Amino acid sequence: MTMEHVKPRLFFTQEEYDRRLAKTRKAMQMKGVDVLICTEPANMAWLTGYDGWSFYVHQCVIVTMEGQPIWYGRTQDANGAKVTCYLDHENILSYPDHYVQSTERHPMDLLSAILIDKGFSSASIGLEMDNYYFSAAAYCSLLKHMPNAKFVDCNVLVHWQRAAKSEPELEMMRTAGRIVEAMHARIREHARPGLPKNELVAEIYDASLRGVEGIGGDYAAIVPLLPSGADASAPHLTWDDRPFKLGEGTFFEVAGSYHRYHCPLSRSVFMGKPTQQFLDAEKAVLEGMEAGLEMAKVGNVCEDIANAFFGVLKKYGIVKDNRTGYPIGLAYPPDWGEHTMSLRAGDRTVLEEGMTFHFMTGLWQDGWGLEITESIAIGTNGPECLANVPRELVIVD
């Protein structure tokens, strides 16, 4: 089949994509911007369906107040847009390959020419200023080539539209929840002293990819994190090929992913007899989690969850000097967090039906660490846990 006649594969209805676009335009209007340049891959996917590991080169989706969004990227990736986006092919634009990693020209130079050609030379243009995929050089190119435009920071404007999930999105996250359940079951089944870490990681990936009941898993935006002993004092170390040791605790922070929707979940394992410190921490976290979950309902605010959790930690004399959660959903590397709300003191965002969070109750202490977390969807009377995995510390002898 030639690309001219290829029919895109979409995972949501056209009506849902239309609603997303309308919500985005409303937010643009409130910000006073005529044109929005979305470089965040999850925003590109949410708005158009675009899916591919092409975010290592410059690309974006452009939203104006009329017509379809425009996909802009490298010429060789334009076919990927034809396969995955609902857009008419005339709205898939691209730059030639000599723009790739050139010291003489930048893909955003050409985008400026396109925007000017479309009549936006003096427009108010929204930019995702603190996004991984909108570099300082991309910004400087736009400043240089569109001297009459007004640039407005719209860093998490589309992220905010994604905060409350639709029912079809929640269904995808529940499927990701089933997958992460299988991943933790595999961990409980295989974790033992002497097993090289990379071999347990192979089991974790196997469970995440084979999925559940004929539904295959996708890659997660973050690889499995499973530091042991003193390494667990740091939240973001990955693995090597040394064996698990007796007398060490390990947390496993992993996510199931389905069509790029995530359900992260952490559990902890101790090989041998846990220290009293570890058991006390488990008790505090489990009690604090219950207190936090009770506050996770429509009408409360983000900090209510955090304050309830930290209140219990304080009672136990445990200090955690970082936030205790963030929104989740559709995501691409390097992060499965949505960068809008934080579960921390001072965040007074009102919780809405269908908002989804990773309630990140992890502790990273001096020489050890423990993570027992839940991914939740906010409901009227309380949260829905997106996965069902026993919370207790797993003890392996």
Place this chain on the structure above:
Amino acid sequence: MTMEHVKPRLFFTQEEYDRRLAKTRKAMQMKGVDVLICTEPANMAWLTGYDGWSFYVHQCVIVTMEGQPIWYGRTQDANGAKVTCYLDHENILSYPDHYVQSTERHPMDLLSAILIDKGFSSASIGLEMDNYYFSAAAYCSLLKHMPNAKFVDCNVLVHWQRAAKSEPELEMMRTAGRIVEAMHARIREHARPGLPKNELVAEIYDASLRGVEGIGGDYAAIVPLLPSGADASAPHLTWDDRPFKLGEGTFFEVAGSYHRYHCPLSRSVFMGKPTQQFLDAEKAVLEGMEAGLEMAKVGNVCEDIANAFFGVLKKYGIVKDNRTGYPIGLAYPPDWGEHTMSLRAGDRTVLEEGMTFHFMTGLWQDGWGLEITESIAIGTNGPECLANVPRELVIVD
């Protein structure tokens, strides 16, 4: 063990880290910069050993003309720096958690204060302007808080120092080569019509992680790419859970990774009887690859390889309108390419001993695609192929 007494795990000698630092300082001097802010995770690792999936928040390594580099990142990740960097703990600096994804303050605000405190308020400061991990907002923060500094684009300055690999680095890439051999062996063993793609991906990950001869594999900077049929007209689509079909070609672009050093390699599989178009393309690519490899030696230039390859394609009437390779080595998501040289017409960079490339001879055509590639190290008399996998199209009935 408390973090105060933790001993870092390093994969290279201190002498090698010292040589890297000296090379970098020499390049900084030639650029006239006093301070270099490295945000690229591979540069951070190459300079200090730092390793962790923390690049989703702002972090960097700062190089000045004296003393050790400085690691700067989120407080909860500072323990990760203690575990993986050779730096004295006084050179590991961090920002509190309320700087994370805040709309009121940026981690680079605090970095400016630190640099000013160290006497660099009027310094010439090098920035990696087009890096994923140096956003437009990070740049604007520095401009605002260091009004007297002179900022200089040093986008791939450290990348260039990494171009010619040391012997210990080449050894890591050869190990990654053994791993990618195992990955392609697994593909040949399992690929068949009717197998859901995600199940073959599970096999690929299993081979990549279990590694070879007691050596475990690491995660690659790009996930496996394995589009089939018309999807293969796009180079960067990932997988889903639909089965492989008779009458379709699939390319498998995957990489072995060992301590973050990569060996990418692509091979193609056809289920059923390949079309003549597919067989002709295979012939052209294999012949073109031989012609290119002959030019891949010390003293030639990048475009020599490209011109030799494209010369053969032209003879066969095949158009490939994108570059045919890029440097590889130490890498973090989202890319395993090094962003310095390109194998394309016009790139006159002289090839040096130990430079390593992914010779990306892939074809993405209208409705189909084929990839048969090699990862190579440049030698005096020709290239060393870092992996040994039969090049021929794999035909599965």
